[in-house]
Amino acid sequence: MLGIIKQKVGARGLSAPVFGDYMQRLSPIASAMRHFSSATKDMTVRDALNSALDEEMAADSSVFIMGEEVGEYQGAYKITKGLLHKYGPERVVDTPITEAGFTGLAVGAAYHGLKPVIEFMTFNFSMQAIDHIINSAAKSNYMSAGQINVPIVFRGPNGAAAGVGAQHSQCYGAWYGAVPGLKVIVPYSSEDARGLLKAAIRDPDPVVFLENEILYGESFPVSAEVLDPNFCLPIGKAKIEREGKDVTITAYSKMVGFALKAAEILEKDGINAEVINLRCIRPLDRDTINDSVRKTNRLVTVEEGFRQHGVGAEICAMVVEDSFGYLDAPVERIAGADVPTPYAANLERLAFPQIEDIVRATKRACYRSA
Known part of the structure; x- marks a missing residue:
């Protein structure tokens, strides 16, 4: 902005002293404008996902x-709100309750250059379509010697919600993270959700x-940078959410928030924890994790999924x-209980890691009393 003003004022032939005084009076305005452009606003994860889908559909007609x-219901969790009205039923397709059927159709569409985004109402239901996800999608590029790309995104809620029982409450991070040919993303914040969903849609795999x-x-x-339609995060790069020197805590998805709250409690006891938001399970950011452990000399891992x-x-x-x-100490692993998720609220809480569990394990890693 100042550059444009400088060009226009200079064209009027103002003397150097006058021009300097003019620019000095403008500097508070410029400073305010810079502050405004970098100011943050609050955004829900739901809105972050919705805006990412909207912008990628607007930018690429193959999505x-x-x-x-x-479509008509605008998503079980309203992630696709407004998209049917904007893009029509050919690009926002309501399906029957047939995960295997519509996933197979979408993989076939991806073979032919389209970019499907498949929503599972819960990732527990992706088990109905796992043959297409793994055998049809994940393996095709390799088996075709690189001739067939499968640019498809399988998205939806994963892990435990609240009071929905064992058949709706499992984390599939480790399941899909074990499959060559897949990339597995686990966002935590609105920045993660927006930047990584855009990256996923643009990815050829x-x-x-x-x-x-x-x-x-x-x-x-979220900052103005995150809200830019061109904003995108790299797949496979973890984020250090909190720097520390005494112990490394790795977490993903909802557990990142738990780890950050545990780190605040630990700080009061003189333990300075570094919290790593993995962001991706496959590929896993080995460098960021190892660099942190080599600095802190201790490691605590946190996840909702099963320990084994x-x-x-x-x-x-x-x-x-x-x-x-x-x-300098044994690694501590915090994970979900080795049982199907209970329905009763009191038992459900015991089945998944809590903030106090992270605090106790971290103190053990630092040779503090638990």
Whole structure:
């Protein structure tokens, strides 16, 4: 802005002293404008996902949405609100309750250059379509010697909600994270949701995008940069949400918020925790995790999924392979209980990690009393 003013004022032939005084009087205005452009606003995760879908559909006519209740009902969780009215039924496609059927159709569309975004009402229902996700989507690029790209996004709520029972409350991060050919994204904040969904839609490979129902209505501050239609986050890059020197805590999705709250409690006891938001399970950001562990010399992993064969187990193995000599204490793993999710609220709470669990485990890692 100041550059434009300078050009126009200079064209009027003002002397250097007069021009300097003019610019000096403008500087508070310019400062305010810079502050305004970088100011943050609050945005829910729901709105972040909706805006990302809207902008990518507007920018690329090959992008379309398919799933149960995504159109007329505007999404079971209102992630697709307003999109049917804006883009029509050919690009926002309501389907029968047939995950295997509409997922197979979408994978076929991706073979032919379209970019489907498939919404599962819950990722538990993706089990009905797992053959297409893995055998039809994840393996095709490899089996075709790179001749067939499958640019498709499988998205929807993953993990536990509240009081919806075992068949709606499982985390599938470790399941899909074990599959070559897939990219697996696990957003936490509105910035994550917006930037990573855009990246997923633009990616030439199949992406599993695991959201969290509890986070949909949660608001996070976002900057003007995040709201830019061109904003995009790199897939496979973790974010250090909180810097620290005493212990590394890794988490993803809803558990990032729990880890951050635990870190605030630990700070009062003199433990300075570094919290890493993984953002992606596959590819996993080995460099960021190892660099942190080599600085803090301790590691705590947090996840809602099952402990056995879990994401935390993979991170622990990775750190042992790459940074074993830097560890000053055994690794602590915090995960969901090794049972199907109970329906009763009191038992459900016991089945998943809580903030106090993270605090206790971190104190153990730092040789403090639990």
